[in-house]
Amino acid sequence: MAAAAGTSASSLAVSPYSRPKLVDYRGSKPTNLSFSVSSHSHFRIRLRKNFRVSASASVSAPDLQRRTGPEDLVASILSQVAETDRGVLLKKEEHQRVAAVAQVLQKFCVNEPVKSPLIFGEWDVVYCSVPTSPGGGYRSAFGRLFFKTKEMIQALEAPDIVKNKVSFSVFGYLDGEVSLKGKLKALDDEWIQVIFEPPELKVGPFKFRYGGESEVKLQITYIDDKVRLGKGSRGSLFVFQRRN
Secondary structure, eight states, X not given: OOOOOOOOOOOOOOOOSSSOOEEXXXXXXXXXXXXXXXXXXXXXXXXXXXXXXXOOSOOOHHHHHHHOOHHHHHHHXXXXXXXXXXXXXXXXXXXXXXXXXXXXXXXXXXSSGGGOGGGOEEEEEEEESSTXXXXXXXXXXXXXXXXXXXXXXXXXXXXXXXXXXXXXXXXXXXXXXXXXXXXXXXXXXXEEEEEEOOOEEEETTEEEEOSOOEEEEEEEEEEOSSEXXXXXXXXOEEEEEEOO
């Protein structure tokens, strides 16, 4: 909440007559009080609102850090992205709230997350700030008209294998999936690079490869035994949740 108040000169006057006379006291505080006093001991207070309250969807990172620890922040970010089709259904202000929580969580990240064994395992992609970043054209506005995403999974296998899989249904009847296999390379303590082989597409009984190799770079900004947060080279924010 934000309060705005104007500052003006103070004035004070008292009327000895029975007819009330308004006297203004205006200070630099958010609220101004006007007093009315008469000889009959009549006392009236008129509260004048001289401030504006604005509700903002954004949450400041310092406020979040003061109020909560990493466990609460993880629970918050997971609740915000739940049942949103991995972020597709969120409004701009809601994306900003997710980003604010992610920014604070980054302060609790372990040192050298790329070297942490926690990165390995199977992860559900539960959020991306840009819908087409995971899944490409299948996740575009046009693609979602035909392909309903069922699962988006990323598996990291020691020492350096990455497997991505997007499973979907075509018009809700025909099942399919797109999978990629790549090799992971640590660029520094936080950034990784993955070079993927051409994707493989399966639709019903048919299976084939298409396209060529692809490359992605991702910064690991937070990781624990439940979630992993990442930021792409173009600024896309990812939230991964560990599969049971």
